Amino acid sequence: MNFKTSLLSTAVLAGSVLLTACGGDSDNDSNNDAASNNGLDYIFTVEVTNLTYAQPLSPPALVLHDGSYVLFNEGTIASIGLEELAESGSNTSLLQEAQAYDSVFDTLAGESIILPGASQEFTLRLEADHDEELNGAHISLVTMLVNTNDAFTGEKNIDISQFEVNQFKIYSGPVWDSGTEENSESSETIPGPAANGEGFNASRENDVNKVVFHGGVVSMDDGLSTSVLTQAHRFDQPGSRIRITRTQ
C-alpha cells in the first residue's frame, strides 16, 4: 500500500495493540501480562487444532482488524500474499500485505507447524484504551494444508467485540482452495513432507483464479496416476477447529 497508509497503520499498532505468540504453555505470559497492566487490557486466547488425518498445517497467519478488512472472499481473486501462503505455507507476504491496511490493528505470525491432531495457542491483547466494543475488533487466521497444491483452512472475520470475560466460542475452519495452482498433486508441486516439491509459483495458469471451497484431494490410491499423495492425505470439512476465549 502507500506510504500514508503504512504510517497510519504503524501509529495504530504502537498505540493500542500487542500480540504475542505462545507455545503449548501460555500461563506464564498471561500472568505476567496481567500483572504489568493492572488487569485493564482485553486479552484473548486463540487455540488452533489440526483436525486432519495427515495434513500438517503451516505456521498460521493471524490478523486482528476492524470489521472493514477482508482477508479474502469466496468467488474472488486471492491476493498474492494469500497465494503464497496457500502454495508454500509462508505467512510472510500475507502479513506484510495486511499491515498496510489501516483497518488492521496488528498481525501475528505463527512460528511452527501444527501436526495432525495437535493444537497451538496464541495470546492476543487489546490495550485498555479501546472502547467498550473493542473498536469493533475481528480476527482472521489462515494456514496451509501442506500436502496439497493450494489448500488452506482457518476462519475470517470472527467478531470478538462482544465477548464477555471467560466467554469462549468454537469455530469450524473450512478448507478452501486458493484457486491459484492446478491441483495436479504431482511430486514437483506439493511442498509438504509427502513430496518436498515446489512451494510458491506466481503463475495462476490452469486454475480458476478465485477462492472456492476445496473439493478434496484425489490421491494415487483413488486413481490419479500423476498424484504423489496417498489415501492418507485425503480430508473432509472442516480442516481445523478454532477456539477463542476472552480471558480478561
Added chain:
Amino acid sequence: MKLKTLALASAIATTSFSSFAQELEITVSNLTHGIFFTPLLVAAHDENTFAFHAGIEASMELATQAEGGNPAPLKTLLDNANANTSANPVAAEAAAGTIDELPEGNPGFLAPGASTSLELSTDAENNRLSLTAMLLPTNDGFVGLDSWNIPTVPGTYSINLNAYDAGTEANDEIVTGGGALGIAGIPGCPGGLCGTGASGVTTIESNTKVHIHRNTLGDSDNTGGISDLANNAHRWLNPVARITITVK
C-alpha cells in the same frame, strides 16, 4: 418453566451458565447415502465431562463404541459422572411399537435417510449435550456432537454433525465381522453392498487423536481390490447427521 424459572435464568445468564433441570425433545437424522449409525448414545453432562474431544485421544469407552458399535461402556462412564443419558432410541421406538419390529441382527441401527426421536430430562448442572454413534461400515468412524451448550431459552435448535475418526484403529476397510476393541477390521455391513477379499487399504493409524474422518476410500472391485467397501456407496461428505433439539 414459567416466570419464576425464567427469572432465575436471566439472573444466572450474566455468568453464562444454565444450572437448572430442562426437558429436551431430540430428533437425529442420518443424512448419508449408505452409512448406518449403530445405536446412538445421547448425553447431557456437566462442563467438566465429555464423551470425546477432537485433538484428544479417545477413551477406551469411546473406542469400544467407535470400533464395534456398543454404546454401553461409554454410557456407564457418563452415568458415573452423573450425566443424563439415553442409549439406542431406535430400539426403544421398536419396543414401543412406533416403528416396525427390528429384524434379527439389527440392534437398533439408524439407516441412511432415517430419523429417530427421544426425550431427555436433564438435571441441574448438566448443561452440555453430546452424541456418539459408530458409522457402519467403517473401522472406527463415528458421528459426534461434543459438548453443545444447551440454551436456556426455550425453542428449537438444529445442528449439523460431522464424521470423526476415533484414531484407535487402522482404516483397512476389510469387513471381518469382528468388532472387538483393538481387533482390526469392520464388524458388519448392514446395507449389504460390501465386497469380499480385499487386501486392505492401510495397516497403520498415524494420527491417534480423535480427528475429522478422511472418508472411506472404497473401490469398484467386489471380489478383491484393496477395500471391501464400494466407492460409489460408502462415501460421504460432512455433515453426516442433523440433530434437532427442542428446549421446552
